[in-house]
Amino acid sequence: MQGTPKRPRRAPTPEERKQCPERSRRLLLEAAMDEFSEKGFAGARVQDIADRAGLNKQLITYYFGGKEGLYRELGREWLRREATFNDPAVPFEELVARYLREAFDDPRGIRLAIWQALTGEVGDEPREDLSDMRRRQAAGELADDLDPAAVLLMCYAMVSAPATMPHAVRQIFGIEPDSPEFRERWEEQLRRVVRHLAA
Amino acid sequence: MQGTPKRPRRAPTPEERKQCPERSRRLLLEAAMDEFSEKGFAGARVQDIADRAGLNKQLITYYFGGKEGLYRELGREWLRREATFNDPAVPFEELVARYLREAFDDPRGIRLAIWQALTGEVGDEPREDLSDMRRRQAAGELADDLDPAAVLLMCYAMVSAPATMPHAVRQIFGIEPDSPEFRERWEEQLRRVVRHLAA
């Protein structure tokens, strides 16, 4: 127990030290999104999150009250972003394609959602509004014999598929789920299927 | 450190003690399937698995070499079962419906697979055989403009959807994913969609 007399701590980049509080919070959230979406809540390590953010892990307790608080905050944040989609003016096929591209570009949100679903967490999201789907059906964008709710769920499932079952993609297609080839092929097929559901 | 002098251990049901080795293995595998499919590898506790099996947790090491060994064995076992499906004689719509019922009756396999996918485990399953799908397409069970591989993946996704996104089911349908109402409704819609993909 010899006391290394506390080295004066090397400068933590003084100029970017100034506006730290908000910056640190942001860094932690970003790092947490990476870790949690990759390994889930149980699998993620606060040490890894802190390392990734380049900060001390105690800050997780300081800012979010601990690992779980950080996780919850992440969920809340994602929910806020989620809400801002669905443009009634754009055709359904295009809407789905947009969602898909978003999912390809950053699968973390979907992965996080799946993890939450698997671990049985119950976020109290409001009941989904189906009136837009019904309108599209009435406008002929969707066959009359189909249930708008079911179609919506199927679209979710298909958009998420590359993230939730990458192994199946490899097995069936023989290519990597995140390769440009697959992206293109999957989007095209998704569009065709949507068209089939209109006829 | 007073030695409780080892109570003679209450009888572990002597008659069913006889054929234990295989029985214990089986019990552990079954319990492990429950736990792992419910909480994933990181979330599952060997203690819980042992409790559920009514056995001592040390037996997990004894039989499977530890938690991870048990997990792997489970994956291998599932793969064996998976292989025995796909009857070329039965129409595609019916095939999908069967898969779906299987998934509803015991979602553990699907949940386990999703968990493995999420944690990025790479089981080296062989390349999926698409010749049957192509045959069906040629026979008119599938529209010509669709990619058989894509349709197959979509079916997987739709069958798994209730397990992978129960939250979405509640949000969109407003009912429980495992309720008979939903089961029925989802199967019917799945059938209709498959029919749409044939036209």
Added chain:
DNA sequence: CATGCTCTCATCTAATTGTTTGACAACTTC
């Protein structure tokens, strides 16, 4: 420049958890 507040860090602590150890019962074989 002293004082106080905010942000940050290194270290310690307590709890959890997978695995090891050693003992002992059941069954088999001789």
Added chain:
DNA sequence: GAAGTTGTCAAACAATTAGATGAGAGCATG
């Protein structure tokens, strides 16, 4: 029935990990 093997268990162990503690910088305000 003695000896050895196999199956089972309880308790100890070692590693991991989330959170607590306390101290020290940065920066504002008096």
